[in-house]
Amino acid sequence: MTGSEAPLSFRLAFVPGATPGKWVRTWEERLPDVPLALVPVTAEEAPGALRAGEADAGIVRLPVDRTVFSAIPLYTEATVVVVPKDHLLTAADEVSVDDLADDVVFHPLDDVLGWERLPGRPAVERPATTADAVELVAAGVGVLVVPQSLARLHHRKDLTYRTVTDAPRSSVALSWPEDAHTDLVEDFIGIVRGRTVNSTRGRQRPEEGGQQKQGTQTPARRKPAPAKNPRARTGGQNAGGKGGAKASGRSGARGKPRRRS
Incomplete structure (x- = not known):
């Protein structure tokens, strides 16, 4: 992409009959800090307006000069x-x-x-x-x-x-100069193509850079095994010996007290 600095607004040309309203509303929701200005042009004026930089992109009628413009077909009319x-x-x-x-x-x-x-x-x-x-x-x-x-x-x-039924048809497309594919043009392409805000296609949002993707987790580190108690191990090994007898004597049940004479 060639644009290093975003302009103050995004200018969208549109020909008679085109209805960019739904895309404009989505733009205003996603990029409220970048006003979108609509530029009405005739079908004949549209290529010249884009080439002269009077608009950043346009809803135009095909065909366009593909040596100068990129185009994404949107629909064909009856x-x-x-x-x-x-x-x-x-x-x-x-x-x-x-x-x-x-x-x-x-x-x-x-x-x-x-x-x-x-x-x-x-x-x-x-x-x-x-x-x-x-x-x-x-x-x-x-x-x-x-x-x-x-x-x-x-x-x-x-x-x-x-x-x-058998007359020629007119196709409508989103078009922009090939040498002016800016970040904002890519944003509008994403809107027209129905990409979601979290789509991985198109340019990366600043808040996404360097951060972990949503829905993924960093593997948890294994906790170190607790240190074994050497005394407990020794007592366990000598359970049948002298140490074991002492341990059982201390922890075992007491017998009945002796009667005093």
């Missing part, structure tokens, strides 16, 4: 089509790309699905953003295919969505 609530496609729970053939399908400039071949009929113009495309869907001009998290992010009461 792809959905956003439509008005009275659209014909709402009659089914799931649809296919072929079911979109008669619809105008918007392809915003910030699209994250990476289509090889766009479905449906092309729009006259490409909307600048996903938010703009959602507004056009609400106006009844066409439909929009996006990752499910973006459909939820731009939810409207007059719109709904259905899963598109």
Whole structure:
């Protein structure tokens, strides 16, 4: 790890649709003295923000340049089509790309699905953003295919969505520059991967260094055998001799006292 001194805070970039809240809460519990600052970025801005040091790590959309960034895949999203609530496609729970053939399908400039071949009929113009495309869907001009998290992010009461079973999918990952793998980045990796506080993986906590691991015991030393009493041994060996007679005489029961005349 390259970082020798921890920064005053940890900066986490995140793209639209990503929800880092549960990891942030765990961070605040484990590292209350290191504030975590969230840095919202678009999917297109994320690599530049990490490369420029504007964030220490980021929740980004794959792919990333693996010659520059390390990445841990987190999950792959379902792809959905956003439509008005009275659209014909709402009659089914799931649809296919072929079911979109008669619809105008918007392809915003910030699209994250990476289509090889766009479905449906092309729009006259490409909307600048996903938010703009959602507004056009609400106006009844066409439909929009996006990752499910973006459909939820731009939810409207007059719109709904259905899963598109054979559309490309978008994967989300934790990413950071390879040459900036600091101790705090490793701490966040541990949180994302579900490591416990006492996990032996990752960097060692200061309070753990040089101490005995919990649950182990130092073997107890054997107590020295008590010294043998030489007198007792001698008495035992001469139990049938003179010494034994004296011992038995002292410790034996006394007879009846003699009558005085």
